[in-house]
Amino acid sequence: QVQLVQSGAEVRKPGASVKVSCKASGYSFPSHGINWVRQAPGQGLEWLGWISISNGFTNYAQKIRDRVTMTTDTSTTTVYMELRTLEPDDTAIYFCARTTAPTVITPSDYWGQGTLVTVSS
Amino acid sequence: DIQMTQSPSSLSASVGDRVTITCRASQTVYKYLSWYQQKPGKAPNLLIYTTSTLQNGVPSRFSGSGSGTDFTLTITNLQPEDFATYYCQQTYTTPHFGGGTKVEVK
Numbered sequence: 421q422v423q424l425v426q427s428g429a430e431v432r433k434p435g436a437s438v439k440v441s442c443k444a445s446g447y448s449f450p451s452h453g454i455n456w457v458r459q460a461p462g463q464g465l466e467w468l469g470w471i472s473i474s475n476g477f478t479n480y481a482q483k484i485r486d487r488v489t490m491t492t493d494t495s496t497t498t499v500y501m502e503l504r505t506l507e508p509d510d511t512a513i514y515f516c517a518r519t520t521a522p523t524v525i526t527p528s529d530y531w532g533q534g535t536l537v538t539v540s541s
Numbered sequence: 542d543i544q545m546t547q548s549p550s551s552l553s554a555s556v557g558d559r560v561t562i563t564c565r566a567s568q569t570v571y572k573y574l575s576w577y578q579q580k581p582g583k584a585p586n587l588l589i590y591t592t593s594t595l596q597n598g599v600p601s602r603f604s605g606s607g608s609g610t611d612f613t614l615t616i617t618n619l620q621p622e623d624f625a626t627y628y629c630q631q632t633y634t635t636p637h638f639g640g641g642t643k644v645e646v647k
Contacts (some may be wrong), residue, residue, distance in 0.1 A: 467636040525632050527575040531584035
């Protein structure tokens, strides 16, 4: 069965960086991209970016474009999202989610369990 | 960026009711509109994509319609497990979610 398993909760100070991992299994890894979405406490969903596993292309939300990098390790079927220069407003649950297509941004049909990132001094 | 506006932000309904949620895009997204359901403490669940295509396993009481800038999610014969928050999302350009609609028990 399709599974996306994310790394555990993180606590960082403002200005630090965090790298969240998302290990995929149960499907052909290059046949789908990965979206990253976050949800601040009590708030709605915010799309952060997308990476194509098959060609490595990325597309990032304007709001965080200068601070985010999404990468993939095909040998371990793991996708990573690194967010730098963290601010308290980055406190949120971060989700990885599989897209329905490999090389364009599409909706997400399977989701990870979420990773809570807390930014606090 | 194309912004998405959902209405209402919340609504109260009873089991068996018909519920309609609206999503409006700031410019056309053609048919590239999806709907998700999210329950507290859980990841979102894809219900509908490309405006009206039901994701595998989603009950037929969920339906979607619309085109261009105006879209609707309809739940007929609301069931207890349908009380949740619903989000629309456009994927025509850089994706954006709507603000969400919480469906609560009347």
